[in-house]
Amino acid sequence: MKTVFMFPGQGSQALGMGAGLFERYPDLVAEADALLGYSIRELCLENPDGTLNSTDYTQPALYIVDVLSFLAKVEDEDITPDFVIGHSLGEYVALYAAGAFDFAAGLKLVQKRGALMSAATGGGMAAILGMDGDAVAAALAELGADTVDVANFNSPNQTVISGLKDDIETFAPKMKEKGAKRVVILRVSGAFHSRYMKPAADEFKAFLAGFSFGSLKVPCIANCSAEPYTDESIASNLVSQIYSSVRWIETVRGLREKGADTFVEVGPGTVLSGLARQIQ
Numbered sequence: 610m611k612t613v614f615m616f617p618g619q620g621s622q623a624l625g626m627g628a629g630l631f632e633r634y635p636d637l638v639a640e641a642d643a644l645l646g647y648s649i650r651e652l653c654l655e656n657p658d659g660t661l662n663s664t665d666y667t668q669p670a671l672y673i674v675d676v677l678s679f680l681a682k683v684e685d686e687d688i689t690p691d692f693v694i695g696h697s698l699g700e701y702v703a704l705y706a707a708g709a710f711d712f713a714a715g716l717k718l719v720q721k722r723g724a725l726m727s728a729a730t731g732g733g734m735a736a737i738l739g740m741d742g743d744a745v746a747a748a749l750a751e752l753g754a755d756t757v758d759v760a761n762f763n764s765p766n767q768t769v770i771s772g773l774k775d776d777i778e779t780f781a782p783k784m785k786e787k788g789a790k791r792v793v794i795l796r797v798s799g800a801f802h803s804r805y806m807k808p809a810a811d812e813f814k815a816f817l818a819g820f821s822f823g824s825l826k827v828p829c830i831a832n833c834s835a836e837p838y839t840d841e842s843i844a845s846n847l848v849s850q851i852y853s854s855v856r857w858i859e860t861v862r863g864l865r866e867k868g869a870d871t872f873v874e875v876g877p878g879t880v881l882s883g884l885a886r887q888i889q
Contacts (some may be wrong), residue, residue, distance in 0.1 A: 612871040613864055614682075614690040614706060615885065616675045616699035620795075621878035622667050627653045630677040637712055641673050644716055649673050664798065668698050668723030672716060675702040675876035682875055690873070692864055694830045696881055697761075697802070697855055698722075700847075708826040709843055721816050722851070725809040732800025733777035734760060734769055739790030741765045742858070748787035754780040760802035761855040764887035769795070771803035806852040814848045835859035861888040 631638050631650040641649045652661055653670055660666040675695075679702065682688065695703035698719065705715045737745050742762040749757050749770070757780055760771035770781065777800075781792050800806065822843045829838045831846045833853035838846060861872070861884070872885040 610871060611691040611864075611867070611869045612688065612873060613692045613694060613869045614679065614703070615872055615874050615881040616679070616693070616695035616702035616706075617874065617876045617878050617881050618671065618695065618697035618699040619664065619667050619797075619801075621876065621880050622661055622671055623877055624656050624661060625654060626670075626877040627674040627677060630674065630681060633681065634677050637673075637677065640713055641669075641716060644713060645669060645720065662796070663727065665720075665723040665727035668719050668726070669716060671698055671876070672701055672719040675699060676705055676712060676715070678876045679706050682873075690827060692828045692830065692867070692869055694860055694864070695832075696857060697832060697850070699876070699881075700829075700832055700850060702876070703829045704825075704838070704843065706827065707829040707838070708824065709822045709829075709838075710820070714820060718817075718820070718847070722813060725812055726799055726801060726806070726851070729799040729806055729809050731774055732772065732798065732803070732805050733774040734771045734795040734797050734801060735777050735781035735784075736793040736795060737768045737770060737781070737784050737789045738793070739766055740768055740784070740788055742768045744768075744788065745770065745784070748784055748789075749780065751787065752780055752783055758800075758803035759854055760800075762858045763855070764858060764884045766887055767884065769802075771800045771805070773800060773805065802851075802853060802855055804852060810848050810851040813851060814844075817844045817847065820844070830860045830864065832856060832860070835863055857884060858888050861885055865889075 693703035745768040757772035761769035833849040835856040
């Protein structure tokens with residue numbers, strides 16, 4: 610039996626997340642507050658300024674809650690995962706769990722990533738339900754939507770597209786004519802995991818030059834390639850991840866082939882557990 614810890618990313622945030630964890634890990638919470646310049650507990654439990662769903666706040670908040678959830682799970686259940694994976698932002702928590710960096714370094718990376726992605730405005734995304742990635746890509750080609758990218762290969766029944774806001778609003782509804790059961794325009798300001806994030810990725814690459822990474826103690830699978838990270842590929846994968854597709858189906862299937870049979874979602878929500886059940 611092999612266990613995979615899965616860490617959720619943006620979209621899994623919810624008011625009240627982290628309740629009980631902030632009191633349990635006061636030193637890490639104090640470290641986070643000092644780095645961020647605001648109370649992470651107040652943001653997650655009260656959201657007084659309504660910023661929890663803003664990318665530059667969401668990403669640090671999820672990173673912190675995911676990490677604290679991981680620490681609590683390991684302590685409470687005395688369990689060590691055989692593999693770690695994270696969806697988009699969640700990949701940073703997977704790398705933390707694998708030993709790539711400490712809590713503070715990971716938070717600095719996530720804070721910068723969130724700020725850069727938040728600044729990349731003018732984009733949009735849509736979830737296409739009832740179609741796999743290949744079908745979505747073919748439909749986009751038939752529609753002449755060569756400005757729209759497939760951002761997330763989430764499951765055989767859920768694919769996310771990304772592009773300029775006007776293009777998403779034009780082409781996403783037409784996917785129903787191509788076989789989609791449902792189309793959901795996502796409430797995001799940027800064209801995440803698409804070619805339009807390349808400038809942000811280039812800026813992030815320069816920021817990463819100031820960091821060094823530790824050796825990985827647990828296998829971690831990269832979103833951008835569905836292949837295991839190596840100690841040498843950490844920085845390059847984190848840059849690519851910003852503008853590359855999230856290859857979640859390949860990631861889960863590849864782990865099943867390696868003998869993984871238990872997929873445990875660590876953090877708020879149950880999105881990834883649902884996707885894992887859909888992927889055979």
